[in-house]
Amino acid sequence: MPPRSPLAPADFPALPVIGGARFAIAEAGVRYKGRPDVMLALLDPGSVVAGVFTRSATRSANVLDCQSKIGADSAEGAAIIVNSGNSNAFTGKAGEGSVAAICQAVAAQTGLPASRVFTSSTGVIGERLPHDRITAKLDELHGALSPDGMAEAARAIMTTDTFPKAATAEIDVDGKPVRIAGIAKGSGMIAPDMATMLVYIFTDARIPRAELQALVSELNAKTFNNITVDSDTSTSDTLLMAATGASGVDVTWNADFTQALYNVMLNLAHQVVRDGEGATKFVTVHVSGAASDADARTHALAIANSPLVKTALAGEDPNWGRIVMAVGKSGAAADRDKLSIRFGETLVASEGWVAESYREEDGATYFKGQEIDINVDIGLGAGQATVWTCDLTHGYIQINADYRS
Amino acid sequence: MPPRSPLAPADFPALPVIGGARFAIAEAGVRYKGRPDVMLALLDPGSVVAGVFTRSATRSANVLDCQSKIGADSAEGAAIIVNSGNSNAFTGKAGEGSVAAICQAVAAQTGLPASRVFTSSTGVIGERLPHDRITAKLDELHGALSPDGMAEAARAIMTTDTFPKAATAEIDVDGKPVRIAGIAKGSGMIAPDMATMLVYIFTDARIPRAELQALVSELNAKTFNNITVDSDTSTSDTLLMAATGASGVDVTWNADFTQALYNVMLNLAHQVVRDGEGATKFVTVHVSGAASDADARTHALAIANSPLVKTALAGEDPNWGRIVMAVGKSGAAADRDKLSIRFGETLVASEGWVAESYREEDGATYFKGQEIDINVDIGLGAGQATVWTCDLTHGYIQINADYRS
Incomplete structure (x- = not known):
């Protein structure tokens, strides 16, 4: 048995009786x-x-x-x-x-x-x-x-x-x-x-x-x-x-x-x-400004499912270039120069490039946390979506390369 | 630098002069x-x-x-x-x-x-x-x-x-x-x-x-x-x-x-x-019998990109259930009871279940090889596609959790 996830809630809730x-x-x-x-x-x-x-x-x-x-x-x-x-x-x-x-x-x-x-x-x-x-x-x-x-x-x-x-x-x-x-x-x-x-x-x-x-x-x-x-x-x-x-x-x-x-x-x-297998980070990906809600969800899932984004999270590396990559590959509408990315509240990239105000140390510090918010604005419309995911770690490989043996 | 991939060709070819x-x-x-x-x-x-x-x-x-x-x-x-x-x-x-x-x-x-x-x-x-x-x-x-x-x-x-x-x-x-x-x-x-x-x-x-x-x-x-x-x-x-x-x-x-x-x-x-990052297996996924070539490619990519299939390959676990899962999630047409799966030439599953002739030991031995062929017949039509991929290992996590640091 792998150990209890570090992201587990502190307590199991007291469950009420449900009549019937x-x-x-x-x-x-x-x-x-x-x-x-x-x-x-x-x-x-x-x-x-x-x-x-x-x-x-x-x-x-x-x-x-x-x-x-x-x-x-x-x-x-x-x-x-x-x-x-x-x-x-x-x-x-x-x-x-x-x-x-x-x-x-x-x-x-x-x-x-x-x-x-x-x-x-x-x-x-x-x-x-x-x-x-x-x-x-x-x-x-x-x-x-x-x-x-x-x-x-x-x-x-x-x-x-x-x-x-x-x-x-x-x-x-x-x-x-x-x-x-x-x-x-x-x-x-x-x-x-x-x-x-x-x-x-x-x-x-x-x-x-x-x-x-x-x-x-x-x-x-x-x-x-x-x-x-x-x-x-x-x-x-x-x-x-x-x-x-x-x-x-x-x-x-x-x-x-x-x-x-x-x-x-x-x-x-x-x-x-x-409780995601091997998870050490709880990640909220929020996409706004997409051409539609469906496009926003497509972008958010592309980010959340990208092995390169997930391993960057595991490595506590604020590698926002991989987020740009994931948006680019998703298939939903995007314009490089209208995209902006925030880690939590911190503006990381906008107008097709890293933000002048962004300091790499701030991103690195933020990525050391257990709860990470990745906020991406596509800059095209009013579509939005939120997806929740975790990082991709050695723990995932361990659990799944051995699962049935 | 990670070590030379175990899947690398033995030699670099002698390249001819290309006039001009x-x-x-x-x-x-x-x-x-x-x-x-x-x-x-x-x-x-x-x-x-x-x-x-x-x-x-x-x-x-x-x-x-x-x-x-x-x-x-x-x-x-x-x-x-x-x-x-x-x-x-x-x-x-x-x-x-x-x-x-x-x-x-x-x-x-x-x-x-x-x-x-x-x-x-x-x-x-x-x-x-x-x-x-x-x-x-x-x-x-x-x-x-x-x-x-x-x-x-x-x-x-x-x-x-x-x-x-x-x-x-x-x-x-x-x-x-x-x-x-x-x-x-x-x-x-x-x-x-x-x-x-x-x-x-x-x-x-x-x-x-x-x-x-x-x-x-x-x-x-x-x-x-x-x-x-x-x-x-x-x-x-x-x-x-x-x-x-x-x-x-x-x-x-x-x-x-x-x-x-x-x-x-x-x-x-x-x-x-x-030379896939961390790769230890070279995997050929061939899908036949799909409703169209495009459907076959969708199935083949779903199998090739599935983290659970890729980690099973890394663990040398012939977990064909994960291949069934990947076909099922791909979005392309499939019928559980018409699907068949072979590892190399060995029939593993057909008619919605494991083949009577299949012995787990044969699959396990096959998965120890460096070159793995996964052959899936969807049983619906004449569409086919081949996709090449590698396994998902600790090496991939190592390389990508550290890449930019």
Whole structure:
């Protein structure tokens, strides 16, 4: 196990009970030994479920199964079951069989229809999922379900993560509390779309399924879809969100709820970057002045994914020439002489050259920090975008040149 | 200096004299001390010059100047002057002034019009080019011009290269020899379009300028545009080719000449990959069965640029799941269940899963080799493409986390 990321948050948050949602974990031994590797979440009748998924053309059997189920309304509750250690991706017909077997077993255990069972698998690609090890634990899992189990669930879904990830928020609507809590895992193979890898968010709010789906899709585009660790997109990326309605508070079109959910999603997305494999810097790339928001995002991702920019960050070298290079190669509109670059607040380059006021020592000092803001103004229009990433270090090579051995 | 790449060719080739072309080098001290850093090539009257260049939106003043000159016919000969150590990119108006000063000085020295002087600069981005150090050496350079100077020129243009790069070919046309010889530099910041970084090719063939340009553009698309080290595109990429006509042999539409030039360009392109920063594996990614050639190239580049594929190669881990991932994320059409993957001749995966005949030990043994062929059939159509790349190692991080310090 690599050591805990230096960018990890100081503490794991205290997670509230979400009425209508219960959690359990088990050690199924899918791949890892001596640690939990399966989590089950059971949602009471009346819960609605929304989701967003990877758009990879080689996505896993689990993702395809979730996508086939996610748009349906139901009053019957739902279950989410997740294993770590094996992604069940590129496992052919056997992979589809594993998903069906798990769904049927969970349905039999819980009394839910199989159409209300959502599965995720995360870990190595291309090895058959020993799903019987998971189904053998269902009785134990079902018996252990608890409203307090979400924190443990955050550990059970980890793969190369060096810390469990959770975030929470509470709002007040006419004197009544509404709670949101979510967990995530992800560390490598992180890139849009979408860069989660796995995220599960729960709220006791009441909201119609279609409105929840619209909200999650919109906020996903502003959070998980704007993080990148290594430009590699997972075959398993899944975000599921369940609203149990247990608070009795309807949050449809409630701006406070939207903001609170955005905060939870952004917090989780940032934690995934903070656990980027080998990461030592948390980097915010903000591009403004592009011809369009889409162009701004193209530039920002080109900067964030550039190995030369990422290694300059690792080396604490304020090599702004590499940022110019990345903007130039992105394919989006740019004009060398209208570009300006700032490190934090410090103007580094403008009008096609280094700024007269810029002193290399200031850049070098800034790059020694753990949190780096790269601000680029393209000087052409009003388009903007923000992308979050990390540096590319020896740690990334170590983790990934050895991963499966 | 990093040590000579383990993938370097055993020998530097013996370069022929190209009638009508002379070369000289000098130590101008642009950035490096105690080594040659400027080369001058002088081409006799009657020579034609063609070129292809980076499409970066932030390309250097030199590239813009070359592009403005490259399409013109002239009977007056030409000069090519190249410095290493400073790329004169993103140096604003001063950069344009440096190019003009060098062109005027070379024109004055050689008697050529400035419109026939082509310049390249390669090295650090964003620092003012001390062009007076170069122009101060013109008298010395002009006096030293020699038909035998091309091999030395290959050394003068190196930056982070660990070996000088040259290739040559000779064909026979109706009993008369026609010679081609080229030199290149490039090691990092290598990606289409175009991934040279700097290439200069000379022939004593006779061919009209427009036909030479068409030939160079076509062959560039099959060679330099299909290599990638790190997906980062230089602001300075330049390929210039001069045909002096000194052999007296017209090669317009000559298939042997086309093949010979292709061989020289492919050889040089491969040498750039073999000198990829930190490279320990030379990797050929061949994609067939795609919906179109363009789709095949998209898939091949997604595989070749994937940090997870490249680190698996570095770790000699035959992790074919990461190849599936890269195909899935590329954006080009793919169907999980129609995909097949071979390592060399060995079938690894097909019909959406690992092949029954595949043994992990065979893949592991194959990945221990220095030359790796990854063959992917998409199973959808007749489109194909080949891309050459290298692995991503600790060496790359070392070189690039320190480059400018």
